[in-house]
Amino acid sequence: MITLRHLQCFAAVAENLHFRKAAEQINISQPALSAQVSQLEEMLGVLLFERTRRRVLPTPIGRELAERANAILRSVSDLEEFAQGSRTPLSGILRLGVLPTLGPYLLPHFLPEMRRRYPDLKLYLREESADRLLADLAAGQFDLILMSSAPATDQHLTVVPLFREPLWAVLPLGHSLAAKDSLAPADLAGELLIVLEVGDGLREAVLSLCHAAGSREHPDFRATSLDSLRQMVATGLGATCLPALYVDAEARADEQVVVRRFADPPPSRSIDLVWRRTSARSTEYRLFHDLIMRNLPPIIFDAG
Amino acid sequence: MITLRHLQCFAAVAENLHFRKAAEQINISQPALSAQVSQLEEMLGVLLFERTRRRVLPTPIGRELAERANAILRSVSDLEEFAQGSRTPLSGILRLGVLPTLGPYLLPHFLPEMRRRYPDLKLYLREESADRLLADLAAGQFDLILMSSAPATDQHLTVVPLFREPLWAVLPLGHSLAAKDSLAPADLAGELLIVLEVGDGLREAVLSLCHAAGSREHPDFRATSLDSLRQMVATGLGATCLPALYVDAEARADEQVVVRRFADPPPSRSIDLVWRRTSARSTEYRLFHDLIMRNLPPIIFDAG
DNA sequence: TAAAAATACTCCATAGGTATTTTAT
């Protein structure tokens, strides 16, 4: 079997065109070097050098192979160097999974600082439902996920709470509740609330709010995205609750709907950062956590 | 030191995501495999896999490094394969040195068959003077040279005579000797012959002809290429002798000059194939020799 | 004769094997 040692010896001789000098260069004895080179020639079935006592010359094949050997040795050095470089925190590739109702509204807040502080980090982003996020994290498709209400008891996971994201009431224009500055849950009594089709923390939070307030899920309409939810409210189908980061980014400027906050404590969903307990780079993920927290807009208050 | 074995073991685990299966794949025991992988992790200072008893997952760095490791292993296989392939005769690179007064007129004769029979041969051609050819052959810049009157006594060289190339007389239009069908050297008595500036067998042959015939080198003009020699004859500066392959290719069709052959035996220069005695591939060079000889035009007669 | 590579030989590092333990579900 060919070893890197063979290639290293071969390359040294090809460079120095002299066995003794080559041996010195790589700090082995000349006989050891000779042995490696002849062994390589034996294995390849090819004469690599013309040897005369005066000079050592690579054969035509030897020249070609020397180039290839050097390329291989360089690749190995590169690999080592890459591994070395990867030890600097938050560099290399990080595959982050995130909820579709969270990613587009949270990420813009911290990505600028992330790029500034960790320019060597390549963030691969994919949006998935909560179920998929957990499954793909477990399967090794994600390194890290951002989700709502992560299962705190799973022994395989490390779950770090980030914050609670408040919900805001979103009403059609001219709705009677629009007159109030802030709402209590009970104000929603009797309302029909449009909720999301699939659960990602929002549906659950809104439903529990309904339960507390004596309001009901709209029997005919469900939405599959926050944008469509807002559109449906705008067309007067009913009211809904939307998460603060979304409201901040998209809904506040929409003049077709009215946005009202809840009186403290508002309904909210929890947002967590989750990784496999066995994952290396936990310390890096903590840095990631800190970076997100530093960049939260004032609309968010801390986890509790 | 990282070895290919390390990379092979690492790649196998990255592929199988299972130590025992990976060990089977590369025919070693599972503990040996584990040892190699942890040793590699130790050396790189990086965790390559997350190990749980249920599953083995590459870390982000591990994924990147696995790709690199695979690339390296592929390169090594390629190298071996290349060496294997190079054992077919006359394939790969062959650096051929040739005289400027010979190459352009001889090569077209055998290159077609060469390409046909040895399509994998890459012929690197460079034209140099005889001195340079010998020096660069000795220095390993050429694998093989085609020259005239190679030094037969040099112990470092293998010299194989190819053929003798006859010289033809080339005269200005209307020259008195143009009336004769073939010339004897003595016919040139009193003529002024234009000769080449540098020696590559031609100058010497022509000068010895002069000596025998009682003619003289032209005192005012010398040429540095066969084409300029012919031009100078065409402008009436004097007569000259040109080698058969050149005459065949270029001078015969020139209506500005008259070409006349010499009676047997004509003046001629010897053409030899030369390589370093220590060179591998001697048998290939013999094949090269045979191929040239098979493709000589009738104008040439064999070496003797 | 001298300079360089190849050979002879000895030694030891380590890759690899078998048996066993550890670990986590």
Place this chain on the structure above:
DNA sequence: ATAAAATACCTATGGAGTATTTTTA
């Protein structure tokens, strides 16, 4: 209890060293 990887320990291959021989200019 089980499945998988890690650990312990032993063996033997072969890489590397020193001393010497061979080769050829």
